[in-house]
Amino acid sequence: MLRYITRRVLYAVPILLGVCLATFLLFYVVVSPTQLARRNLSSRHPTQQEIQDWLQQHGYDRPLAVQFRDHMLHLALFQFGSSDANGEPIGRKLRNGAGPSLELAAPMFVAEVWTAIFLALVLAYYRGTYLDLWGLIVCVVGMSIPGLVYIISGQYYFGKILRLFPFAGYGHGLHSWKFVAMPLLIGVISGIWGSVRFYRTAMLEEINQDYVRTARAKGVPESRILFIHVLKNAATPILTSVVLGIPFLMLGNLLLESFFGIPGLGSMTVDAINGSDFALVRATVYLGAVLYIIGAILTDISYALADPRVRFE
Amino acid sequence: MLNAAPVRAGQRSLIRAALFSLLTLALLLASGCSNNPYPPEDARRNILYRALIDDPKRLDPSVSYTVDEGEVLSLICNSYFQYHYLKQSPLTLELGIGAVVPTQHPSPAWVMEGGKRVARTGVLWSFRLKPGLLFQDDPCFPGGRGREVVAADVIYSFKRMADPKVPCPVLPYFLDKVVGLQEYNDYQRQRAKKGLPADYSYPVEGLQLDPADKYTFRILLNQPYPQLRYLMAMYFTAPIPREAIHYYGADFRRHPVGCGPFVLAEWTPKLRLVLKRNPNFRTEYYPSAGDSGDRKAGLLADAGKRLPLADGIVYTILKEGVTGWNLFLEGYMDAWSVPKESFRQVVSRQGTLTPQMAANGIRMDRSRDPNVYFYAFNMKDPTVGGYTPEKRKLRQAISMAMDVRTYIDLFHSGLGQPAQFVIPPGIFGFDKAYRNPYRQFNLARARQLLAEAGYPNGIDAKTGERLSISYDNTATDPSERQTMLWVMQQFRRLGIRLVPRVCRYEELQDRIQKGQFQLVLYGWLADYPDPENFVFLLYGRNDRTVNAAAYDNPEYNRLFEQMRAMDDGPERLSIIRKMRAIEVEDCPVAFSDHGEGLGLHYMWVTNEKLHPVALDGDKYRGIDAERRARLREAWNQPHYGPLLALAAFLVCGSIPAVFTVRNRKSRHLRRRS
Numbered sequence: 001m002l003r004y005i006t007r008r009v010l011y012a013v014p015i016l017l018g019v020c021l022a023t024f025l026l027f028y029v030v031v032s033p034t035q036l037a038r039r040n041l042s043s044r045h046p047t048q049q050e051i052q053d054w055l056q057q058h059g060y061d062r063p064l065a066v067q068f069r070d071h072m073l074h075l076a077l078f079q080f081g082s083s084d085a086n087g088e089p090i091g092r093k094l095r096n097g098a099g100p101s102l103e104l105a106a107p108m109f110v111a112e113v114w115t116a117i118f119l120a121l122v123l124a125y126y127r128g129t130y131l132d133l134w135g136l137i138v139c140v141v142g143m144s145i146p147g148l149v150y151i152i153s154g155q156y157y158f159g160k161i162l163r164l165f166p167f168a169g170y171g172h173g174l175h176s177w178k179f180v181a182m183p184l185l186i187g188v189i190s191g192i193w194g195s196v197r198f199y200r201t202a203m204l205e206e207i208n209q210d211y212v213r214t215a216r217a218k219g220v221p222e223s224r225i226l227f228i229h230v231l232k233n234a235a236t237p238i239l240t241s242v243v244l245g246i247p248f249l250m251l252g253n254l255l256l257e258s259f260f261g262i263p264g265l266g267s268m269t270v271d272a273i274n275g276s277d278f279a280l281v282r283a284t285v286y287l288g289a290v291l292y293i294i295g296a297i298l299t300d301i302s303y304a305l306a307d308p309r310v311r312f313e
Numbered sequence: 314m315l316n317a318a319p320v321r322a323g324q325r326s327l328i329r330a331a332l333f334s335l336l337t338l339a340l341l342l343a344s345g346c347s348n349n350p351y352p353p354e355d356a357r358r359n360i361l362y363r364a365l366i367d368d369p370k371r372l373d374p375s376v377s378y379t380v381d382e383g384e385v386l387s388l389i390c391n392s393y394f395q396y397h398y399l400k401q402s403p404l405t406l407e408l409g410i411g412a413v414v415p416t417q418h419p420s421p422a423w424v425m426e427g428g429k430r431v432a433r434t435g436v437l438w439s440f441r442l443k444p445g446l447l448f449q450d451d452p453c454f455p456g457g458r459g460r461e462v463v464a465a466d467v468i469y470s471f472k473r474m475a476d477p478k479v480p481c482p483v484l485p486y487f488l489d490k491v492v493g494l495q496e497y498n499d500y501q502r503q504r505a506k507k508g509l510p511a512d513y514s515y516p517v518e519g520l521q522l523d524p525a526d527k528y529t530f531r532i533l534l535n536q537p538y539p540q541l542r543y544l545m546a547m548y549f550t551a552p553i554p555r556e557a558i559h560y561y562g563a564d565f566r567r568h569p570v571g572c573g574p575f576v577l578a579e580w581t582p583k584l585r586l587v588l589k590r591n592p593n594f595r596t597e598y599y600p601s602a603g604d605s606g607d608r609k610a611g612l613l614a615d616a617g618k619r620l621p622l623a624d625g626i627v628y629t630i631l632k633e634g635v636t637g638w639n640l641f642l643e644g645y646m647d648a649w650s651v652p653k654e655s656f657r658q659v660v661s662r663q664g665t666l667t668p669q670m671a672a673n674g675i676r677m678d679r680s681r682d683p684n685v686y687f688y689a690f691n692m693k694d695p696t697v698g699g700y701t702p703e704k705r706k707l708r709q710a711i712s713m714a715m716d717v718r719t720y721i722d723l724f725h726s727g728l729g730q731p732a733q734f735v736i737p738p739g740i741f742g743f744d745k746a747y748r749n750p751y752r753q754f755n756l757a758r759a760r761q762l763l764a765e766a767g768y769p770n771g772i773d774a775k776t777g778e779r780l781s782i783s784y785d786n787t788a789t790d791p792s793e794r795q796t797m798l799w800v801m802q803q804f805r806r807l808g809i810r811l812v813p814r815v816c817r818y819e820e821l822q823d824r825i826q827k828g829q830f831q832l833v834l835y836g837w838l839a840d841y842p843d844p845e846n847f848v849f850l851l852y853g854r855n856d857r858t859v860n861a862a863a864y865d866n867p868e869y870n871r872l873f874e875q876m877r878a879m880d881d882g883p884e885r886l887s888i889i890r891k892m893r894a895i896e897v898e899d900c901p902v903a904f905s906d907h908g909e910g911l912g913l914h915y916m917w918v919t920n921e922k923l924h925p926v927a928l929d930g931d932k933y934r935g936i937d938a939e940r941r942a943r944l945r946e947a948w949n950q951p952h953y954g955p956l957l958a959l960a961a962f963l964v965c966g967s968i969p970a971v972f973t974v975r976n977r978k979s980r981h982l983r984r985r986s
Binding site for chain 2: 031032034035036038039040041042043044045046047048049050053054056057082085086087088093096126129130131152155159160161162163164165166167168169170171175178179258259261263267268271276
């Protein structure tokens with residue numbers, strides 16, 4: 001197992017280099033350093049001298065190869081430097097943003113998985129009834145609606161019509177819960193439909209297996225068959241989608257955070273892209289790539305843990 | 314019947330899980346219970362609730378330049394002068410932290426010309442601060458107690474502005490005028506290149522302290538520059554304690570330290586800024602005189618009360634306009650602007666507030682910001698530029714073909730007025746009766762001028778090809794694209810093909826700077842209310858960062874140099890009119906409009922009067938907190954009914970399925986037995 005993990009980590013190095021190089025070059029193609037300076041200087045009409053001073057202070061006047069080398073060296077050591085937009089240390093920005101992101105993403109992740117599995121079990125249990133049929137129709141409709149529609153209509157309904165939650169904002173400590181509740185609810189409602197369909201299919205495939213018939217023949221209660229045997233055997237495909245989602249807990253939810261004014265990593269990334277904060281974009285892309293690779297390795301490990309037939313060789 | 318028990322057990326498990334889910338959902342909903350985004354204990358506190366449309370990048374008085382940043386900083390950092398809150402016709406300066414109106418005396422000065430010092434007669438301005446002023450309490454001071462503000466703090470802020478590592482946007486106003494400041498700037502740049510820190514002890518001849526009086530400082534200018542008094546009202550020239558710079562270093566941008574009415578108590582990025590009353594703030598009272606009509610409007614009811622009237626200000630950072638508008642309607646924002654998408658819901662066809670809004674206690678204010686928008690021609694372009702009669706006629710024809718009144722009605726709901734010249738209403742030199750002959754929409758005359766320019770019906774008489782002009786713009790969102798289509802339509806009526814070149818704002822700036830354009834839309838908002846701050850947009854010696862058209866008429870330049878240092882009066886007015894006549898004939902720009910805005914506020918906010926230039930209005934505004942709390946509570950009672958109905962529907966709808974499965978299993982069992 002250790003050899004397998006070492007091999008996967010070594011594979012990750014060229015992937016990371018490629019991701020960083022692509023981001024680096026793409027940014028230079030889209031935004032020239034002079035435009036970057038114009039965007040981040042406070043003056044609406046900066047002089048050439050002001051632009052030159054800014055480029056020098058931020059190291060954008062050096063050759064591209066030197067910039068990329070230094071950039072990679074710093075990233076490898078997780079030294080993210082400071083934001084182009086306001087000079088704030090990026091490490092501090094990431095630390096500050098991780099808390100609110102986790103506060104929303106972690107319960108949303110758990111609630112999504114729990115609700116999706118629960119609904120999939122219900123549909124599998126009532127398979128062939130009108131509940132199953134309507135459940136599937138609702139799932140297809142739910143999947144077809146864009147996330148933005150859920151956010152805007154959910155915000156309007158829960159916030160404006162029912163007046164149950166604040167429209168937007170965030171608080172610290174216990175006060176934060178009432179701000180997180182609505183995006184959490186909307187996030188779960190908008191995100192589960194595809195999973196419900198997928199999990200239901202995985203479970204129905206298992207329900208017709210020989211071991212289920214054997215269990216029934218031995219008199220094992222239906223609930224035990226469904227919740228223990230079927231669920232465990234249907235876990236492999238479920239795990240794939242679930243574990244791969246864990247790294248994104250850290251990176252936050254771009255749309256939800258932006259719309260609900262939650263100062264997490266998701267909204268920070270959106271703002272960095274919109275504001276041409278190259279330094280911050282590079283850091284979040286790198287972090288995203290690292291976390292994704294970790295997630296992929298964790299998925300492989302979880303396969304072996306969930307299904308003894310899977311081996312690392 | 315033997316296997317019926319496991320079936321029921323399965324259903325029980327599902328029911329248990331369903332109940333757990335419903336309970337969690339109920340708890341989730343109950344946890345909200347209110348749409349109040351603020352802590353309940355603040356409901357009856359004397360706090361103003363405001364919004365910022367973006368997270369400030371910085372709150373550094375030497376660097377910040379956006380209106381949002383300026384609104385916050387103006388309440389934290391006070392300057393020598395400030396604008397009178399109520400006297401706005403005309404705009405009036407009054408002393409802020411200054412003790413006396415500064416005196417001006419001719420004095421020997423110099424300028425660098427060709428690497429040599431050339432003697433000039435300059436102007437020495439003498440200032441004196443009010444004694445006994447204190448900086449806010451802050452950890453940067455020994456014991457955390459704010460020390461006295463002295464003249465050296467103002468000189469320090471000037472030297473900091475000229476530090477190349479501090480990108481101060483208004484430095485060009487001072488750099489060529491304060492004696493020795495350019496040399497200081499060069500010296501600091503040399504140090505920066507060597508990797509050395511800035512040396513603020515390097516002397517600047519034009520920034521002088523009085524050894525006999527710690528409150529007095531002098532500024533020596535190498536030329537007359539009366540606009541200095543306006544610059545001394547901007548937060549850029551507010552005193553900065555050097556202790557704060559040493560203590561916070563680069564993080565000073567997040568910890569502004571000043572002597573204004575409020576101090577920054579909290580700044581959660583992307584979320585909120587909280588200001589609280591500065592206990593060290595000088596004794597200052599609400600004005601007891603204003604413009605005619607202010608007394609009737611109740612704006613003098615708080616005359617003589619100590620400022621600031623509010624205990625604090627909470628700024629919520631709201632990037633989504635819809636969210637802010639809804640918070641305003643719920644009473645959680647004290648003020649908001651009129652959203653375009655809800656314009657008719659707010660403003661009637663007569664231009665007044667709709668009865669529905671008025672019944673909710675909302676009041677409307679009109680804001681007339683001193684601004685101007687125009688389409689600048691590249692005067693160095695071979696097609697649209699140049700000063701020959703034909704080129705002038707081409708530009709005049711285009712200007713006459715633009716129906717700006719329709720544009721204002723279409724895109725700004727009728728708010729604003731067509732610009733006849735570069736000077737906007739409220740600024741000396743603005744002539745309400747004046748009509749620019751090439752600004753009046755007249756398609757027939759425009760076509761005639763176009764033909765005289767050598768392009769009959771938009772066809773080049775020499776080549777027989779249709780005239781094509783590129784229009785560089787930043788139309789990336791739907792409303793900007795609509796504006797772009799409107800501009801194209803104006804040109805199409807003349808038979809000219811307008812080719813839009815869409816790019817990001819920074820790229821547009823690059824193209825303007827390099828002169829790689831033919832036509833661009835350009836806007837300017839006054840830094841200070843002086844005509845010089847507008848007519849300089851066409852001064853030939855200004856580079857394209859200000860003079861985008863690169864217009865360069867020697868007579869206009871001469872007149873500008875003559876009027877820039879004058880006080881307002883008939884002579885200055887006469888020069889401005891001469892400049893206008895020159896500009897109008899040359900037509901280097903096609904004037905668009907002077908924009909206006911509408912502000913809304915609730916009746917519980919007192920003393921609301923929008924100021925066209927000053928940004929510190931919140932220190933004069935008061936709150937009837939009790940009334941606000943009562944109304945908010947009444948307007949925001951939660952509704953649970955629809956949710957309970959949905960839950961009941963789901964439960965009832967599921968019951969037949971439960972029985973179906975139960976019956977199916979039983980049937981199977983019976984058949985098997």
